Amino acid sequence: MRIGRRMFLEGALIAGAGVISPSLTTAQPSKPLARQIPSSREAIAAVGLGSWITFNVGDDTALMDECAQVMAAFFAAGGHMIDCSPMYGSSQPVIGYGLEKLGHPKSLFSADKVWTSSGASGPEQIERSRRYWGVPRFDLVQVHNLLSWEAHLKTLIDMRTAGQVRYIGVTTSDGRRHDLLEQIMRTQPLDFVQLSYNVVDREPEQRLLPLAAERGIAVIVNRPFQQGRLIRRLARDDVPEWAAEIGASTWAQFILKYIVSHPAVTVAIPATTSVDHVRENVDAARGVMPDPAMRTRMVSYVQDL
Amino acid sequence: MAQWWSYRPADLLLFSPRVYWRMFELQNAQMWPLALLTLSAGFAMVFLVIWRPKDHGRWIAIILALLWAIVGYSFVWNRYATINWAMAYVAPMFALQSILLLIVGIASDGLVFTQRGFAGWSGLVLIASALLLYPVLPVFSGTPWRQMQLFGMAPDPTAIGTLGLLVLARGRYLALLFPIPVLWCFITGLTLSAMGSGQAWLALAAVAVVLTTGVRLALLRRSPPNTG
Numbered sequence: 327m328r329i330g331r332r333m334f335l336e337g338a339l340i341a342g343a344g345v346i347s348p349s350l351t352t353a354q355p356s357k358p359l360a361r362q363i364p365s366s367r368e369a370i371a372a373v374g375l376g377s378w379i380t381f382n383v384g385d386d387t388a389l390m391d392e393c394a395q396v397m398a399a400f401f402a403a404g405g406h407m408i409d410c411s412p413m414y415g416s417s418q419p420v421i422g423y424g425l426e427k428l429g430h431p432k433s434l435f436s437a438d439k440v441w442t443s444s445g446a447s448g449p450e451q452i453e454r455s456r457r458y459w460g461v462p463r464f465d466l467v468q469v470h471n472l473l474s475w476e477a478h479l480k481t482l483i484d485m486r487t488a489g490q491v492r493y494i495g496v497t498t499s500d501g502r503r504h505d506l507l508e509q510i511m512r513t514q515p516l517d518f519v520q521l522s523y524n525v526v527d528r529e530p531e532q533r534l535l536p537l538a539a540e541r542g543i544a545v546i547v548n549r550p551f552q553q554g555r556l557i558r559r560l561a562r563d564d565v566p567e568w569a570a571e572i573g574a575s576t577w578a579q580f581i582l583k584y585i586v587s588h589p590a591v592t593v594a595i596p597a598t599t600s601v602d603h604v605r606e607n608v609d610a611a612r613g614v615m616p617d618p619a620m621r622t623r624m625v626s627y628v629q630d631l
Numbered sequence: 632m633a634q635w636w637s638y639r640p641a642d643l644l645l646f647s648p649r650v651y652w653r654m655f656e657l658q659n660a661q662m663w664p665l666a667l668l669t670l671s672a673g674f675a676m677v678f679l680v681i682w683r684p685k686d687h688g689r690w691i692a693i694i695l696a697l698l699w700a701i702v703g704y705s706f707v708w709n710r711y712a713t714i715n716w717a718m719a720y721v722a723p724m725f726a727l728q729s730i731l732l733l734i735v736g737i738a739s740d741g742l743v744f745t746q747r748g749f750a751g752w753s754g755l756v757l758i759a760s761a762l763l764l765y766p767v768l769p770v771f772s773g774t775p776w777r778q779m780q781l782f783g784m785a786p787d788p789t790a791i792g793t794l795g796l797l798v799l800a801r802g803r804y805l806a807l808l809f810p811i812p813v814l815w816c817f818i819t820g821l822t823l824s825a826m827g828s829g830q831a832w833l834a835l836a837a838v839a840v841v842l843t844t845g846v847r848l849a850l851l852r853r854s855p856p857n858t859g
């Protein structure tokens with residue numbers, strides 16, 4: 327389904343991206359595009375930072391310092407959300423190390439997950455994760471891959487009521503379990519939902535993204551580059567010259583601009599080990615964003631490659 | 632519907648190859664010069680097998696038990712488990728192998744290293760790959776020398792070298808000592824193949840050699856003695 331002009335405008339309003347007009351639009355050059363979290367109207371930079379594999383470096387101090395440098399560049403560029411999970415090996419303590427080293431930047435939006443089949447051990451796991459990060463509380467806790475989601479959501483709703491977490495959500499990836507996800511989005515009081523979406527995996531455009539806009543649920547897009555495979559595949563060809571119209575000079579920016587210009591999308595969270603890449607990624611949320619006509623052009627160009 | 636079949640082995644990899652290979656660099660640096668000692672222990676066991684002095688079976692079992700404890704604790708538990716939570720469940724298997732080696736090796740009818748012929752050659756090939764081939768793998772993979780995998784420090788050559796020695800052994804409870812090193816070779820083979828590393832084949836080939844030798848020995852035992 328293409329995004330109609332009406333949905334684009336409505337979505338832009340719902341997602342709080344008031345800066346986007348129906349034609350090619352320009353955001354402030356200094357700050358990356360910010361989207362509003364529907365449930366609170368809080369603004370958040372549209373490109374965040376993932377940590378799967380990239381931040382799982384154990385206690386290798388040289389690599390931990392490299393991760394801290396990536397985080398420093400991320401915050402310096404204007405990024406907010408860092409996403410992690412207890413599933414990601416040492417990534418949580420590595421993020422904690424980086425935050426400590428950077429003096430706990432105020433702009434951090436901490437997003438973690440609960441990932442255990444036992445509902446009863448959820449609170450304990452969340453507390454352990456919080457200590458690894460060294461934050462007073464998480465901004466967002468999500469149920470990872472919908473694992474034991476009923477029990478964990480109950481815990482998270484109670485925690486949100488008690489002010490122990492600001493937002494709650496659920497995650498899935500690679501198009502898995504979208505039927506269940508849709509059912510949860512329809513029935514549960516979620517602030518966030520996390521799913522995979524990009525210029526080639528566009529199934530969420532059919533139902534999930536419109537549903538998120540309708541229900542006022544913020545959308546986090548994971549795996550924007552298909553773990554790097556999409557960029558490597560596209561890199562066999564040059565970025566089209568017309569991509570300069572939206573300020574995309576690389577395939578990474580081309581993909582990210584496509585994602586974050588969907589009105590229902592709140593944040594895309596690419597992961598990287600590289601300072602240059604993190605800057606390039608956050609920069610994708612700057613400048614001109616594609617309008618519906620440009621988005622259609624982007625899809626057909628990639629399809630024809 | 633968890634759609635588990637939609638996962639590829641690479642989807643289950645929690646770490647990058649770079650972080651994986653750097654573990655050996657850190658292990659070698661931290662354990663130096665103990666690494667020299669464990670490698671020498673490997674060669675010492677070869678001499679024990681060749682000369683078969685009194686109690687050689689016990690000595691080999693004790694040395695192997697020590698090495699499994701060292702690798703299990705210093706590498707699998709302290710290092711690998713930090714990037715792969717599944718290793719927290721695998722590390723106790725190294726402790727168990729160490730205990731089994733002690734029990735089976737020290738028992739009065741423990742291990743004797745008398746196998747020759749096909750089994751002898753199989754064992755020799757496995758031991759040679761563990762002691763001599765693994766340390767020079769960086770030449771083929773183009774990784775730094777500092778990341779070499781040494782017998783008694785890194786799990787793969789330790790498991791393969793142990794299998795080589797066990798193939799040369801006879802003993803009542805010998806069979807108890809095979810499952811854990813074989814399982815490790817499977818685990819590491821799958822991990823390395825998910826990482827796209829050709830080294831996966833070394834560990835899987837080691838299992839194939841052990842199985843072939845086992846089957847051959849079993850067949851020989853079944854066939855009637857050749858009385859001429």
Ligand SMILES: NC(=O)c1ccc[n+]([C@@H]2O[C@H](COP(=O)([O-])OP(=O)(O)OC[C@H]3O[C@@H](n4cnc5c(N)ncnc54)[C@H](OP(=O)(O)O)[C@@H]3O)[C@@H](O)[C@H]2O)c1
Nearest residue numbers: 376377378497499548549550551552553554578596597599
């Ligand atoms: N179920 C879930 O909850 C779930 C599932 C999957 C992912 N996630 C979250 O989503 C995040 C993102 O997904 P992902 O890490 O799987 O994959 P991804 O972000 O699609 O891809 C990461 C890969 O892209 C490369 N990359 C990043 N920026 C680049 C650039 N500008 N140019 C070229 N290459 C670039 C990185 O390599 P370099 O290091 O070389 O830059 C890295 O190998 C995860 O880290 C995780 O936080 C959540």
